[in-house]
Amino acid sequence: MKNDRKKHLLLVDDSNLTQITIKKILELEGYIVDVSVSAEDALNQIKSRDIPYDLIITDIHLPQRDGFYIIDTLKSNKEYSIHKSTPIMILSADATSTTVRRAVEKGAKEYLNKPFTTKELISRIKKLLLDTEESLYSLLIECLNEEIERAKRGEYELSLVIASREFSEGILIEEVVKEIKRELRKVDTVIELGKSTLALVLPFTNLNGANVVVNKIKANLNEKWYFGITNFPNECQTVEELYRLAKQRINNKINKEINEKEQNKEEMKK
Structure with missing residues (x-):
């Protein structure tokens, strides 16, 4: 039987403009989108859920704790064990090979450089949600x-x-x-x-x-x-x-x- 449940995504970015723009794009594609402004806020939202998000999209550079902290916490903290396998996509203007490699090695499934087109964003998200x-x-x-x-x-x-x-x-x-x-x-x-x-x-x-x-x-x-x-x-x-x-x-x-x-x-x- 086909699963018609809408995919639930978490967007983590401290830019109000980025939040509004991406949230609108994804909602028009039929996704449910929650928004966080910091790593701590994101982890609190994740922890409060009984069902893991289908995808977490995060910037690297956030207030206080960075996007890598989110990945590390989900992978290593037992309190987030049910969220350990949630795919994570990085959105960042930091496109250096060192940063990209670090993100992938830590467990990010996708890395999209800012600025990006709507087509690129949707294509990458669909690829992550369709993993075969x-x-x-x-x-x-x-x-x-x-x-x-x-x-x-x-x-x-x-x-x-x-x-x-x-x-x-x-x-x-x-x-x-x-x-x-x-x-x-x-x-x-x-x-x-x-x-x-x-x-x-x-x-x-x-x-x-x-x-x-x-x-x-x-x-x-x-x-x-x-x-x-x-x-x-x-x-x-x-x-x-x-x-x-x-x-x-x-x-x-x-x-x-x-x-x-x-x-x-x-x-x-x-």
Whole structure:
């Protein structure tokens, strides 16, 4: 049976403008939102609940105690044991790699830099509340369907890029996303499909343009990634076709690489 219970979120931020803006955005999306202005206030609200929040969204820099204190308390204090597994999302203007890594290591599930767009905020929250690979794929499908409809109305092209990392372990995927976004426009979307796979949705972009973007991204990544690029409407007409072809192109590149290595081994034996 489908669970139609509205998701209940806690927003922790000492900026009145941020509180009002984010609360309004999330309520329009159907979420119930409580607001706290400090770590102590947030912990009191959390402690008073018999049912954990579905998600806690907090700034790092708060009066007196910071956002890390909230994470540490929930993870280590037995009085908050039922809230220990509540996912936590950081919203902060502090975008240094040290701070991001510290937040993730302490247990934050997501890190979104200020300023951010409404689209980015909603996408990240949906990803956190849908934590299975199938659900993340559904999020991509939803995004692509919306972008294809816009492309049809505006009569323009869009490209989908699927990026797959050679090894699942390595640099935190959040840091990879941060690097990739430096090469993207505000209209572009990045969706994490797991620890080693990303999807890039690029409106107003043909295949040549998408290849330019991918080459710029490759130059900034220290790890080996495989990229599959597809285009609407010139190559594919549906979301499923776009995704399937992009994945197939990645598989083709991997298989070609494996075959070349095998051939080199055979030649060395001769």
